[in-house]
Amino acid sequence: MDVTHDVSSATDSVEVRVRASPSLISAVRVVAADLAARADFDLDAVSDLRMAVDEACSALVAVAAPDAVLCCGFGLGPDHIVATATVAVSAPTAIRQDTFGWRVLATLADSAEVISEQDGSKPWIGIRLRKDRNTG
Amino acid sequence: MTEHSGRTVEPSSERSPSTDSDAGYDYLAPMLAEFASLRADGPRRETLRDQLVKGHLPLARHIARRFAHRGEPVEDLEQVATVGLIHAIDRFEPGRGSDFLSYAVPTITGEVRRYFRDKAWATRVPRRLKDLRLAIGTAVPELSQRLGRAPTPGELAEHLQRSRDEVLEALEAANAYRSTSLDDMLVDDPSSGRLADVIGAADLELEQVEYRETLQPALQKLPQRERTIVMLRFFGGMTQTQIADRVGVSQMHVSRLLARTLSQLRRELTDSG
Secondary structure, eight states, rough: OOOOOOOEEEEEEOEEEEOOOOGGGGHHHHHHHHHHHHHOOOOHHHHHHHHHHHHHHHHHHHHHOTTTTEEEEEOOOSEEEEEEEEEESSSSSOOSSSHHHHHHHHHHEEEEEEEEEEESSOEEEEEEEEESSSSO | OOOOTTOOOOOOOSSSSSSSSSGGGGGGGGHOOOOHOOOOTOHHHHHHHHHHHHHHHHHHHHHHTTTTGGGOOOHHHHHHHHHHHHHHHHHHHHHHOOOOHHHHHHHHHHHHHHHHHHHHHHSSSSSSHHHHHHHHHHHHHHHHHSSSSSOOHHHHHHHHHHHHHHHHHHHHHHSSSSOOOTOOOOOOOTTHHHHHHHHHHHHHHEEEESSHHHHHHHHHSSSHHHHHHHHHHHTOOHHHHHHHHHSSSSSSHHHHHHHHHHHHHHHHHHHOO
């Protein structure tokens, strides 16, 4: 079954695709941290982004369709990184924003939003978050 | 087999093992059989387990001493061997024909070997990276103080007069490290002074999160230091560097503890919800 979907943006510098499984999230997390460290983010920001991507991917893997692919694009701005993670879903799904998990995500990232396209034949849901170079 | 609570299995003193010979442990065999037959949560299991560990301790010591010439403290080796012994006691199935010693000896030896293998891995990180990691450990709080935030790899490189690639490599190696006991220093007492104020404010913030009926008990289960760090980061609005300063551990250790605690909380909240 083909349940991939395409919402990647041409401006993303890096894209990582893994099967939507908890055990593969670490691959996405490592890429996120490496990009931030090489873009000279401060150590707090690097660690925050690593954990935020982990949290976002965990939330998405939990609602993903069977056999779905977790797709995470990273756009590098001059002073920030935007991470956009998405998965295909088999039925319309929401990600609650009044949970501890979302609290964690919103605290770690400088901004976080849920994005989705659920009307078409290939519904998907995602989380887009932005992390600035310097914390505090 | 039923549990005979009236029967005592205390070893008589004249039969306790005074040598490492196999025969010295024969008296423990009925206890092993009874132990294996008990349900995992029975209260009697605890007592029996303690007696079995104590009774077989000379065996663990004997195996530990065989590795004594390799440069590790004998006390550490004996501890590791005891862990192996406990595994052996827990996993041994008397019904399968083999006797306990022929099962326990390789289990204990394996545990000690694994200890040496892990140790070797930790020392395989190149010397220059270790030195740089130490230098970074000192530089991070210093630069944080000056900058009012955590430093970037570039700032660390400049401060230490090393290339940025080297610093990135050392930071990566630092992430791969398991925390050492040196990192595990005590936290400030949260019930005293300013920390109590911050935690109090964080507790109020917590009230606004949905599912706090499941979150609260999960947080309560955490060790006090981990709970403090989670509360300060996610409900007290503090950065990792500020928390490191307040709690008295390094920023890198706060980072590791947070990541570990978050995945633990996530598991717990998913299981209960």
